[in-house]
Amino acid sequence: MAHDVSVIGLYILDVLGRPVERIPEGGNVEFIDEIRLTVAGTAGGTVVDLAKLGLNCLAVGAVGDDEKADFMLATMERFGIDVSGMQRLAGVPSSATILNVRPNGERPALHMRGASDHFDVPPSDYDTVLAPPIVHLGGTGLLRRLDGEPSRILLEEAKRRGATVTFDLIAANAETIVNVKPLLPYIDYFMPSVEEAGAMSGRSTVEDSAKYFLDAGVKCCVFTLGGDGAYYAHADGTRFQLPAYEIDVVDTTGCGDAFDAGFITALHHRMDPETAVRFAQAAAGLVATGLGSDAGIRSFEHTLDCMKMWKVKGR
Template sequence: MRARGGTRSIQTGCRCLCGPSRKRGADLVGQVRVLGNAGLDFTLQVSRLPERGETLLGRGIGRAPGGKGLNQAVAAARARAGVIFHSAIGKDAQGEEITAALRAEGLAGLLLHHMPNPSDFSLLMVLPDGENSIVTSGSCAAALSVDQAEVFARDCQADDVVILQGNLTQASTLAALAAATASSALTIFNPAPLWWEVGPLLPMCDIVIANRGEAEAMTGLSQPAEAAAALCRIGASTAIVTLGAGGCLSSDCNGTIREYPAPKVHAIDTTGCGDTFCGVFAAGLAMSLGQDDAINLAQSAAALTAQRRGAFTALPSRQELADLIGA
């Protein structure tokens, strides 16, 4: 294995992000390539989650482009990374709305596969403390084929950062990871939503990013540090477990645990914070920042998202991210 921009150390069977970081705001090294879902988000503010069989009144309905793949691609692009985004949408008015929003973001490359399915959407229920529960449809994302996933990864370069999530099928995600790994690109896997076995994919992941609940679901371990270490034992080179207001922690293949406190803010809505973190973290790595600087940058960006309502509408602006990068 080779060292990448001073951030990836040479380890037997391991590609941990170790070593010194470069000055924040350095020239871009590679592109961020995102393969994932794109849809529409419908948001409701609720006093609590409904009971079984209950109809509950919500308020403050919101509508915006969304999907983990879309949000992560936009966050990375606004953090000045050159972003290539591939996704699947329906041949409908919702698909046209999603396309227009993405074209306005100035991505370096955009390929949207038009499926015979309705465009995907998510219902986000936001509680008074800012926490959220999400129900999502995924027929378009699930229809993205292995061949289309391989097309996405075909032009990956060794300095690129590739991000995938759990919305696609296991077969398509596996195909993209395998092709990206063969190109020596740095791979990031954010496995939410968990709807198939992720273990076979972890050996192809340089970095796995999961929240506390997802890490426990994948490992059976409730302690985040233990879960992160277990993800590395299963195959990931580095595991990052996000903890909301508690920041995040990481484990590498040597068993080293690092803790990162989050900025203290008054959270209004945590929807989209994880996507902001993933996208900005990937952009930081594409700038050849070390792990510590990339995580701190990503947490500062996620803190901005937490102070606003929505997901796409709460993503930091280009100027806000430029200020963070230059800080």
């Protein structure tokens, strides 16, 4: 069966614990309620959520030749994800993060870059990697070998072949725009957080940030605003902001990745823009209710039900 989406980029093993109020001094021990291992990253977290939402996914990234890779590949296969596009690299560790999740949901992180820095997509793989109707590139900023001109060539080829291109990054700052700006004409849906968009554009408002990226060639900006919801700005002039859902936040790890997955799923189902953003918000909200980047998401139908039933802030 043909893939619905190709998810290219950053694949990480997350080791999460909660609630962490403090790191014990010396060799002392503190007890916490929950520890999880998850496939994460701006590609890894997204592809798992997409699979849980019912899409047939091709995972395209890199892991090392270690026990972390064994877990990540086995987990993705268990969700029905095609991992034939995953490179297993000898001599380097899989990318991984330790997250100490605070009682308020904040998550200070310790990250080891690893295999994702050595990942690239050779032109010989384009026929497979760029065959699906939707191509998602996630993780620019932590893809040392793929960042920059290789990503521009990849996305230009994706568009030449008729794909819809969605894009997200990680830990963006003012310098990140150097790698991102050449990609913008080949991006249909640009989905950073508003903080990342502001840092890269140098603009102070969500409207001005969106205008910056639209003027640079992006077809549509879909910015996450945290507890303030999401903002949509299309080159055709469509603009709207939707408030967030009222939920009890446990952990915000992977909420942006889940938003991406929800929005891509909405594109697959040809939802109208407002419904697409609402569905993406529901997916992100579900992830925020548990520990880890795939927490809460069960299925397309369950997410759709939550989208319809949950209360929206201020209403």
